[in-house]
Amino acid sequence: MSELYLVITDGTTTCTIADGAGGATAYRLKYGGWSPHIAGLRASELGGRGSFEDVTETFILNVHGSSMADAYTKIHALQTLVEQAERFGRGEIVSAVVIKYSPPDAAVSSAASPLQACVLGGSITLPGDISTAHPQAVIVGVRLQLRRTGQWLHTTETAASAATDNGEVATISLTACDIVSPSALLIRNIAKKDTANSYSDVVVLQAGSVADIQIFPANYLLPATNFSAFYDTTNFPLSATVLRYTPSSTTEQYSGGWAIDSVGVLAIWLNVRNNSSTTAFKIRAHYSNGRMESYTPHVVIPAASGPRWYFVGLIANTVSNAIIRLACTASAASGTLDIDGVALINTDSVDYGCVVIKQPCGYSGNSESIDHRALTAIQPYVGASWTEMRSSYQGDAYLTSRAATMYYALLQTGSDGATIHWRATLGGALIQNTWTLTRTTGYMVMR
Amino acid sequence: MSLFVGIYDSPGGHLIADYSPIARDLVFSTNEHGFADLSFRVPLRLSETFRLYDRPGLPHVVVAAGGAIAWEGRLEDASITDGGLYLKALGYQRALSDIPYTALWSTTSYADWRAMTADDRPNTRTEKFEVDNNNRLYIALKKNETYTTATHIGRLGFVAPAGGVRYLKTVSFDYKIYLNTGYTFALVSTSGGLGGSQTAEFSVLGSGALFGGSANVTLTNSAADSLRVEINPATNTYTGETGDRYIKITNLRIKTTTSAAVYADEIARALVEYTHAANSAQIASETVLIESPALDMTDEIYLDRYPSDILNTLIALGDNAAPPRRWEWGVYENRLLHLRPRGSAGRVWFVDAVSLEVERTIDSVRNSVYAVYQDRNNVPQRTPLAADEDSVTQYGATRRAAISAQTTSATQAGVIRDTALSDLKNPTPRATLRFNMLYDAAGARWPGWLCRSGDTITIRNLPPTLNDDARVRTFTVAETRYEADTRTLQVTPESPLPRLDVLLARLGEKI
Numbered sequence: 001m002s003e004l005y006l007v008i009t010d011g012t013t014t015c016t017i018a019d020g021a022g023g024a025t026a027y028r029l030k031y032g033g034w035s036p037h038i039a040g041l042r043a044s045e046l047g048g049r050g051s052f053e054d055v056t057e058t059f060i061l062n063v064h065g066s067s068m069a070d071a072y073t074k075i076h077a078l079q080t081l082v083e084q085a086e087r088f089g090r091g092e093i094v095s096a097v098v099i100k101y102s103p104p105d106a107a108v109s110s111a112a113s114p115l116q117a118c119v120l121g122g123s124i125t126l127p128g129d130i131s132t133a134h135p136q137a138v139i140v141g142v143r144l145q146l147r148r149t150g151q152w153l154h155t156t157e158t159a160a161s162a163a164t165d166n167g168e169v170a171t172i173s174l175t176a177c178d179i180v181s182p183s184a185l186l187i188r189n190i191a192k193k194d195t196a197n198s199y200s201d202v203v204v205l206q207a208g209s210v211a212d213i214q215i216f217p218a219n220y221l222l223p224a225t226n227f228s229a230f231y232d233t234t235n236f237p238l239s240a241t242v243l244r245y246t247p248s249s250t251t252e253q254y255s256g257g258w259a260i261d262s263v264g265v266l267a268i269w270l271n272v273r274n275n276s277s278t279t280a281f282k283i284r285a286h287y288s289n290g291r292m293e294s295y296t297p298h299v300v301i302p303a304a305s306g307p308r309w310y311f312v313g314l315i316a317n318t319v320s321n322a323i324i325r326l327a328c329t330a331s332a333a334s335g336t337l338d339i340d341g342v343a344l345i346n347t348d349s350v351d352y353g354c355v356v357i358k359q360p361c362g363y364s365g366n367s368e369s370i371d372h373r374a375l376t377a378i379q380p381y382v383g384a385s386w387t388e389m390r391s392s393y394q395g396d397a398y399l400t401s402r403a404a405t406m407y408y409a410l411l412q413t414g415s416d417g418a419t420i421h422w423r424a425t426l427g428g429a430l431i432q433n434t435w436t437l438t439r440t441t442g443y444m445v446m447r
Numbered sequence: 448m449s450l451f452v453g454i455y456d457s458p459g460g461h462l463i464a465d466y467s468p469i470a471r472d473l474v475f476s477t478n479e480h481g482f483a484d485l486s487f488r489v490p491l492r493l494s495e496t497f498r499l500y501d502r503p504g505l506p507h508v509v510v511a512a513g514g515a516i517a518w519e520g521r522l523e524d525a526s527i528t529d530g531g532l533y534l535k536a537l538g539y540q541r542a543l544s545d546i547p548y549t550a551l552w553s554t555t556s557y558a559d560w561r562a563m564t565a566d567d568r569p570n571t572r573t574e575k576f577e578v579d580n581n582n583r584l585y586i587a588l589k590k591n592e593t594y595t596t597a598t599h600i601g602r603l604g605f606v607a608p609a610g611g612v613r614y615l616k617t618v619s620f621d622y623k624i625y626l627n628t629g630y631t632f633a634l635v636s637t638s639g640g641l642g643g644s645q646t647a648e649f650s651v652l653g654s655g656a657l658f659g660g661s662a663n664v665t666l667t668n669s670a671a672d673s674l675r676v677e678i679n680p681a682t683n684t685y686t687g688e689t690g691d692r693y694i695k696i697t698n699l700r701i702k703t704t705t706s707a708a709v710y711a712d713e714i715a716r717a718l719v720e721y722t723h724a725a726n727s728a729q730i731a732s733e734t735v736l737i738e739s740p741a742l743d744m745t746d747e748i749y750l751d752r753y754p755s756d757i758l759n760t761l762i763a764l765g766d767n768a769a770p771p772r773r774w775e776w777g778v779y780e781n782r783l784l785h786l787r788p789r790g791s792a793g794r795v796w797f798v799d800a801v802s803l804e805v806e807r808t809i810d811s812v813r814n815s816v817y818a819v820y821q822d823r824n825n826v827p828q829r830t831p832l833a834a835d836e837d838s839v840t841q842y843g844a845t846r847r848a849a850i851s852a853q854t855t856s857a858t859q860a861g862v863i864r865d866t867a868l869s870d871l872k873n874p875t876p877r878a879t880l881r882f883n884m885l886y887d888a889a890g891a892r893w894p895g896w897l898c899r900s901g902d903t904i905t906i907r908n909l910p911p912t913l914n915d916d917a918r919v920r921t922f923t924v925a926e927t928r929y930e931a932d933t934r935t936l937q938v939t940p941e942s943p944l945p946r947l948d949v950l951l952a953r954l955g956e957k958i
Contacts, residue, residue, distance in 0.1 A: 045896075045931045047449030048467030090490045090531075091469050203514065265448070265893060267513055280735045292888040297792060300735045300783055311514030316891030331735050347448040347513065354513030358462070379468050392462035394511050396449045 276335025
């Protein structure tokens with residue numbers, strides 16, 4: 001039968017409220033002096049901090065010292081941590097202050113392996129009789145308020161994928177979580193653009209089911225008038241041929257359709273190359289569920305550009321067997337537009353994640369990290385894994401997940417030369433990426 | 448799908464800061480010209496606030512959900528407050544208000560032509576001729592005037608706006624020439640003003656007989672900024688009556704494009720090129736989203752006007768459809784200018800309003816209208832009344848308006864009257880609506896930030912008995928404002944552009 005464990009620490013200064021063994025501590029929780037809060041889902045749509053609201057905990061403590069002077073010193077230590085937490089919460093570069101917790105008779109946590117949350121600030125209110133010397137050197141009824149991150153984090157679990165061709169879906173299996181939990185990624189073999197290499201920005205996609213992430217060759221969208229299959233194996237497409245659009249006019253023309261089953265708001269990415277030096281193209285996706293139709297906004301493909309992955313837009317699907325097509329418009333009835341891959345990802349899934357890492361990023365043979373840093377920093381980290389070298393990015397880098405099997409895809413074009421291949425290559429071979437997922441199991445209540 | 452708010456040193460540049468975890472009160476909006484503004488607070492130390500406050504350049508602000516851009520713009524205002532930094536960014540539509548634009552595109556005006564003197568160009572003796580530019584260009588010989596060839600030349604000149612960015616390309620006109628043998632009529636272009644280097648573009652020799660024709664001259668001078676028409680006389684004394692020998696030019700049009708017509712899309716593309724050349728990190732150079740209203744504009748001269756003002760003028764004219772459609776220009780993601788029919792790229796949404804403020808007033812209602820115009824003798828006239836009986840019944844009163852019509856045509860005044868009645872017969876509600884959920888026709892739920900100006904919204908939870916003329920149940924969105932902290936979308940319905948305004952704008956352009 002374990003006892004309450006409750007500690008506030010930055011790794012250097014530690015204020016122990018309960019030691020997990022029922023022993024006497026300097027900061028003793030008054031009986032009934034803490035009603036733990038359970039965080040709700042975050043109301044704000046802004047990312048970077050996970051899915052749950054911060055909560056404010058209030059503790060009523062009796063602070064014991066060997067003398068009143070020592071009791072004041074104890075208060076001072078607590079105040080130091082609270083101030084540091086406040087600075088941390090503002091984004092200042094100070095060490096994180098965490099609250100460690102294991103309830104009595106815990107099923108999951110223990111004093112050796114407690115639940116943890118970051119403290120983001122707080123305040124201390126001393127009792128009204130503070131000026132009265134207490135013969136036992138106790139300051140009774142100190143009110144400590146701490147604002148903490150809403151989710152209690154526990155142990156981590158790490159698993160890796162097999163080496164997976166760039167542009168294809170990698171799979172990682174680990175233990176399912178009850179609720180979404182912070183998930184850090186390590187991606188090996190992201191290729192860096194420089195004067196000699198033509199690698200593109202990197203799109204990282206995360207999903208929690210195979211239905212929620214689909215990557216398929218665009219030549220599935222055949223047959224259709226003015227669309228054909230173009231043999232392009234030398235440029236490493238997803239299959240031997242890519243979908244070629246040869247405009248016969250400047251009016252919008254449609255590819256064939258592709259049935260989708262995933263229900264939710266789906267993000268569409270296309271890998272596109274404009275072969276014309278003069279004709280620009282517009283692309284948008286057309287969605288039809290048999291009763292209603294909708295379009296994504298136009299995406300402009302400049303002349304003589306690509307291959308490059310473009311975000312085309314969002315479609316909301318409510319039924320199985322809905323059809324998407326591509327609608328292409330040329331600025332002149334000349335030139336050709338090639339489309340290799342189509343990537344669909346369900347953004348409504350709780351396991352959804354998407355981060356676009358901008359060049360320059362990665363190094364051949366080395367790893368890029370997307371790390372929530374939930375217990376160590378106020379902001380997530382995207383950058384080199386072997387040193388603190390941040391990359392530019394777009395998207396919520398505080399990835400979370402809960403599924404037992406996670407699916408990942410890395411979308412990148414280019415090569416270690418001037419030729420831009422449909423998928424990133426090195427030395428004439430497709431780059432393979434290895435994904436390592438470290439998930440920190442999260443709880444909302446005492447476990 | 449959570450939102451990311453990042454600040455980059457430039458579009459496509461390096462990430463300066465990811466403020467997603469600490470941003471407060473993030474609000475962003477769209478209006479009829481695309482992404483409008485964005486603001487948020489960031490709690491920072493004073494030293495860190497100055498990092499952004501004092502930073503050179505124009506940082507690029509992005510609100511994104513994965514690859515989807517919810518809003519982007521440039522960081523224009525940073526203010527330091529007690530709690531940190533308050534940042535305000537404006538959409539790239541602002542880039543079209545950075546640099547004024549001066550150019551002539553097309554003119555049919557004779558008023559900008561003037562009689563040249565020897566100060567303009569040697570051998571000019573226009574005072575020896577009778578000239579005028581009243582709805583024509585006219586140069587005639589004077590009785591008993593002695594002329595010397597190549598020395599006593601009569602000239603009318605035209606100069607494009609100083610500092611304009613376009614050269615003259617084509618001149619079209621009808622002409623009548625009645626000159627004796629030895630006299631020559633010529634159209635000459637010059638570079639560097641009327642006194643600059645010249646290129647003969649068109650000429651006709653006098654034959655002693657009256658003849659006429661039409662000309663459409665593409666200038667060979669690729670840097671022409673001025674034109675003149677002239678009579679180079681034979682050396683003699685003219686003894687005929689003044690005005691018996693002349694040249695007369697009518698139906699004149701000067702363009703700075705070789706296109707047969709001047710459409711708004713060509714002007715818009717030129718504005719993009721001009722703006723991009725000056726600030727390449729602002730408006731993108733691609734022009735694929737610019738569509739053509741196919742409306743030929745004969746008089747387009749812009750003097751020190753911002754491109755945004757010019758675009759406002761262009762869209763006010765509508766297009767060649769009947770009736771003319773309303774157009775829009777704006778800038779959304781990737782800093783691309785679009786010019787297209789209003790709402791043509793809009794989406795259709797269905798919502799359940801959680802907060803509704805609608806004010807209906809009959810203050811603006813006029814359901815009986817007549818027009819006031821002047822006849823050819825400048826005597827004020829009034830058209831017969833036109834009334835909308837449905838509106839009179841609905842609102843329980845006849846509310847009459849007199850519309851001033853700048854015309855001498857009773858027919859035209861009637862058209863203006865009827866258009867005004869159509870605009871004014873129903874009230875335009877002033878409304879603000881807030882909701883948390885956005886649905887499409889299939890009932891699928893969408894993120895609220897996807898709603899933009901130009902989209903169409905239908906409020907599902909209003910009484911089905913509501914009069915459709917109230918323009919409340921279904922409306923085009925004029926402005927959106929999204930509060931990320933509460934995931935709340937606020938929209939303002941669009942007031943229909945008065946068709947009378949379009950009509951009058953087109954009349955002003957002789958369309």
